[in-house]
Amino acid sequence: MGEQVGGSPVFAPEGHPYAPAPRSTHSADPMKGVPMSFSHRSRTAALAAALTLAASSVLTVFAASPASAAVTVRGSGFGTSARWTPLTTKIAKGGAVVWRATSYTHRVKAYGGNWTYAHLLTQGASTAPRAFNRKGTYRFFCSIHGAVVGGVCSGMCGKIVVG
Secondary structure, three states: OOEEEOOEEEOOOOOOOOOOOOOOOOOOOOOOOOOOOOOHHHHHHHHHHHHHHHHHHHHHHHHOOHHHOEEEEEEEOOHHHOEEEOOEEEEOOOOEEEEEEOOOOEEEEEEOOOOOOEEEEOOOOEOOOEEOOOOEEEEEEEEEEEEEEOOEEEEEEEEEEEO
16 A cells, blocks of 8 residues: 655555554544554544644734734924824723834933833834833823923824723
8 A cells, every 4th residue: 555654655465564554534533634543542642732732823813912012103204393103192001112213313201200211212213112001191202302391292292092
């Protein structure tokens, strides 16, 4: 019978120790295509391994949910044309933000009292993801292209709303 073993066909008469075992033909067999010469224990172990792999893939999909994906806030322009895009970023609790300087140099700085953050970004650079684990509004500005006077921001200002 022409069973492939290790890349070479094996020919042995039926009943010989090297003869290929008959295969299952039942259509609902989850191990269809796996030689019946596997012991019941081997088939069960192989099925358990396949189910474990499938379950871990499902769990990985849930772990990479949108709430945990980082949102990018882009800084561009200089002088009066400098801005953060988007101006307001809404994320879920536990979500993260990455700031990126798409043009020119910017310095992200927190204001408003409920958080601290400062990071200098040269053109093309990005920050590491910053997670926000509490609901609230987090305000920031570019200390090169904006200013905060009396708690009021002018120039290159933005905010993150965590809901």
